[in-house]
Amino acid sequence: MHDGLAIALILGGISYGTPLLLAGLGELLNERGGVLNLGIEGMMLVGAACGFWISQVLSGPSWLVLLAAVLGAGGAAACMAALFAVACLTFRANQVVAGLALTILGGSAGLSSYLAAKGNLGGSAGRHQFANLDVARLGSIPVVGPVLFDQSALVYLSWALTIAVALYLYHTHWGLNLRAVGEDPAAADAMGVSVTRYRYTHTIVGGVLAGIAGSVYSLDLIPSWSNGLTAGAGWIALGLVIFAFWRPALLLVGSYLFGLVISLGFTLQQRGVNLPPELFSALPYLGTIVALVVTSSLWRGRRLGAPAALGRSYFRER
Amino acid sequence: MIRLERRSGVSLAFRVAVPCAAFVVALLVIAILLVASGSNPVSTYQSMVSAAFTSSGGFSATLVNATPLVLTGLCATVAFRLEIYNIGGEGQLYMGAMGATAAGLALGHMPGFVIILGMVLAGAAAGAAWALIPALLRAYLGTNEIMTSLMLNYVAGLFITYLIFDSASYWRNLSSAAGKVYPTGKTIPLAGSWPNLGVSGVNIPLGFIIGVGLALCSSWVLRRTTLGYRIRVAAGSHAAARYGGIRLSRLIVIVMVVSGLLAGLAGASEVGGVAHLLDPTGLQQAQYGYAGIVVAALAGFEPVGVIVSGLLLGAIASAGTQLAGIAFPVGLVGTMEGIVLFAVVSTAIFVNYRVRWTTKSTSAPAGAPSAEEVGPPPTAPSNTVTVPVLNREI
Numbered sequence: 001m002h003d004g005l006a007i008a009l010i011l012g013g014i015s016y017g018t019p020l021l022l023a024g025l026g027e028l029l030n031e032r033g034g035v036l037n038l039g040i041e042g043m044m045l046v047g048a049a050c051g052f053w054i055s056q057v058l059s060g061p062s063w064l065v066l067l068a069a070v071l072g073a074g075g076a077a078a079c080m081a082a083l084f085a086v087a088c089l090t091f092r093a094n095q096v097v098a099g100l101a102l103t104i105l106g107g108s109a110g111l112s113s114y115l116a117a118k119g120n121l122g123g124s125a126g127r128h129q130f131a132n133l134d135v136a137r138l139g140s141i142p143v144v145g146p147v148l149f150d151q152s153a154l155v156y157l158s159w160a161l162t163i164a165v166a167l168y169l170y171h172t173h174w175g176l177n178l179r180a181v182g183e184d185p186a187a188a189d190a191m192g193v194s195v196t197r198y199r200y201t202h203t204i205v206g207g208v209l210a211g212i213a214g215s216v217y218s219l220d221l222i223p224s225w226s227n228g229l230t231a232g233a234g235w236i237a238l239g240l241v242i243f244a245f246w247r248p249a250l251l252l253v254g255s256y257l258f259g260l261v262i263s264l265g266f267t268l269q270q271r272g273v274n275l276p277p278e279l280f281s282a283l284p285y286l287g288t289i290v291a292l293v294v295t296s297s298l299w300r301g302r303r304l305g306a307p308a309a310l311g312r313s314y315f316r317e318r
Numbered sequence: 319m320i321r322l323e324r325r326s327g328v329s330l331a332f333r334v335a336v337p338c339a340a341f342v343v344a345l346l347v348i349a350i351l352l353v354a355s356g357s358n359p360v361s362t363y364q365s366m367v368s369a370a371f372t373s374s375g376g377f378s379a380t381l382v383n384a385t386p387l388v389l390t391g392l393c394a395t396v397a398f399r400l401e402i403y404n405i406g407g408e409g410q411l412y413m414g415a416m417g418a419t420a421a422g423l424a425l426g427h428m429p430g431f432v433i434i435l436g437m438v439l440a441g442a443a444a445g446a447a448w449a450l451i452p453a454l455l456r457a458y459l460g461t462n463e464i465m466t467s468l469m470l471n472y473v474a475g476l477f478i479t480y481l482i483f484d485s486a487s488y489w490r491n492l493s494s495a496a497g498k499v500y501p502t503g504k505t506i507p508l509a510g511s512w513p514n515l516g517v518s519g520v521n522i523p524l525g526f527i528i529g530v531g532l533a534l535c536s537s538w539v540l541r542r543t544t545l546g547y548r549i550r551v552a553a554g555s556h557a558a559a560r561y562g563g564i565r566l567s568r569l570i571v572i573v574m575v576v577s578g579l580l581a582g583l584a585g586a587s588e589v590g591g592v593a594h595l596l597d598p599t600g601l602q603q604a605q606y607g608y609a610g611i612v613v614a615a616l617a618g619f620e621p622v623g624v625i626v627s628g629l630l631l632g633a634i635a636s637a638g639t640q641l642a643g644i645a646f647p648v649g650l651v652g653t654m655e656g657i658v659l660f661a662v663v664s665t666a667i668f669v670n671y672r673v674r675w676t677t678k679s680t681s682a683p684a685g686a687p688s689a690e691e692v693g694p695p696p697t698a699p700s701n702t703v704t705v706p707v708l709n710r711e712i
Contacts, residue, residue, distance in 0.1 A: 083660065100611050101659035105652070111653045113647070124625040229649075232472050238465065242465070297459040297461070
């Protein structure tokens, strides 16, 4: 029984941690290049709406429809990220306010719910949803099997991307350039690295990942549409990037920890624990605050890997 | 390539003209979106103007929606001016509504003005107290206030939902038959409903009058007092303020508390003027706290401008509620707000900079490189410019 509970908690942590991890990886790439995009929540919601819409409209084999839906979700969110990039990188808008604009634009009272109303998405069950892939039939191994070898394709994607982002940042010259752009854009510029180009591409890639993260909700976790279904996960992902010290491996650990906190309520309620549902729902938000307070107070005054030029516009003054 | 030249001595007319132009651009972008989604933008805009201004009672309805927006707009303005990004206006509004409802219920047997005064004070205090949490964390532990204030929005929303839906709290109506079927809040006695000032057929809510008064007040504080001076200095550079002997931590706490107080008042006025009970669902759907950021940005973070931009966004919100349906689906209001905010932040640069479009890259001239360019890279401060988006020079 206890064994079962532990496994259920771990699986819940991975399920609900996956969108945090995907969105967090995207934001990590942005922020390593010095761009602070507070619009993740908005991009996730638009991604979720578009992904679900595509999966409801298209017909064909499930895997193909889902692939199109995930790509569509990423594409839609990338368009929003591009809007943010134009505002912040070309028109040098304040990144905090522009990010909030993105969240309000896409948010639960914004574009995502407008799209859902236009596509009549509410109330219908998903026609296609991700199934678990039992890799090499190892899923039946106790404990390790269901955790490592019997997950949905999106979970495997998130693992691959975590490794890819880590390799990219620390073992390629593009990653080195990106970090230079985030630390000291003037020096990077003097070295011949195009600050604007790096920031544009990584902001847009961040959007793609946020959109895919949103589609995890509407295609895998919930498989249906309801307004504001991400419930602040985009903001939690933003917090995670901070207390993962901008490092992909720590981000993975943090995402699963918070995924576990998010899923705790569902898991315990299924097992008859009777506490106000609001208490469980509030735990991830309170947890984020606590984690931020701990990181900021314990490591106060140290740099901790925060990109030095984070959130600042850069341009050469002639 | 774009080249930027700093403007000097920007006139007030120009400062007003740029956000106005941004608003028009936003309307055009929204029109494109409407066409793309199969609606007729001309008729949509016509019906919006009619619903919000020209129809009978339209402007009164706009004022009702503008009331919380002016107050949350001030909430964002006051904090953003100091570059303290309090985006917790939403949660502070919920807590203000909670506090005001408690006061209204507790003082129910008193004369009307005592109830209303109690609601104003309790709403402001509850909003301020909720803002105190991120304020103290930011000021003394250096915790990012954007994240903490935002997380507390969700917590506050869940808290008021718990009070009405999942507990037998003081706020919940458990006595009436309707309250047993569907959870609702206890209604504040009629004496506690906030009055309107009638001016030639237009009802001006008390909350709106308070908002206008506080906007003028904040403008005066920012321009004419030591506190305002400290805020303006610190807005330019937190480091400079600290060096100049300004106690930044205390300043952050004061500004955040005032900011939360304003959002709390917005919640109080929603209870006193509109709902007369604690309505978690309605408050969370309206999202007046987030919309306040749009109001503040459209006003160029000027308190007096907030009155005008609050009215504009109040008109959009009011039209949204009245027209809600197939032609005007839920979500169009937030979409419009987002596009307006985007247009405003993207054009803020035109206020302080003259933008020259050049055909050739001026940064890499085709001619022989000068000694400066082949020399060692210049140091960062001379090369990196943080664009002041907020018009702090005022």
